Amino acid sequence: MSPILAINGLSKQFGGVTALAGVDLAIEEGEILGVVGPNGSGKTTLFNVVTGVHRPSGGTVLFRGQDITGLKPHAISRAGIGYTFQQAMAFAGLGVLENVRIAGEHVGTDSTANPWPTPQALLDFVGLSAVANEKAGVLPFGSLRLLGLALALATRPSLLLLDEPAAGLNDRETTALVGLVRQLPGHGISVCVIDHDMKLMQMLCRRLAVLDFGSKISDGPTEAVLADPKVLEVYLGGDL
């Protein structure tokens, strides 16, 4: 099967800084792929280029075989790529359910069956039904993260990019999040996740790709990648 996302020779310069230096990466249909790497290795830039926040300096991004390189974020969202931010993004003054409703209005949909046909169904899925009518701004941090996931899912992605989804969550909240994300491929949603937490990545991902100074240095089954001498060298003295 061809990959849902094919990244070829992707590069990004910020002035004199090379954030991405010719990255090739494929995300397969139905997988949960992890992307790891030290601070500043280019992970968020990779997501920002795929989602159209930044234009690449070179290379291409194919989504389901279509060239989406350099398209605007709304066009990429409409094509079916969803994104959660490191900071949960919601309208603080609006209700939780209202936030999900609005997120679902501002995107196109593809022809795939919608596993959560209503905003309420999405809130049930992420476990926030009890606070449906609360203002988003009063939610505790962990719930705000779950709302961020619901907002991304409301855009009906077939590929979801998660940027440090468990940052700041306690163990119970992280376990809940892992349980939700693992269900996504069963709903037709492929996932690519960035995180520094290797335990989380081992729970979520059968495959990892590792970036270092903007280049991919390893890519394969999670256990093999974590034992790769090149990866161990990068993380020497770190938290691997």
Ligand SMILES: Nc1ncnc2c1ncn2[C@@H]1O[C@H](COP(=O)(O)OP(=O)(O)OP(=O)(O)O)[C@@H](O)[C@H]1O
């Ligand atoms: N908008 C920008 N302008 C200038 N430089 C940038 C910009 N965004 C990222 N960079 C630089 O590009 C490099 C890669 O940064 P990026 O945020 O992609 O790394 P990262 O792997 O996501 O890091 P972290 O794990 O700390 O989030 C860094 O040197 C960073 O300073």
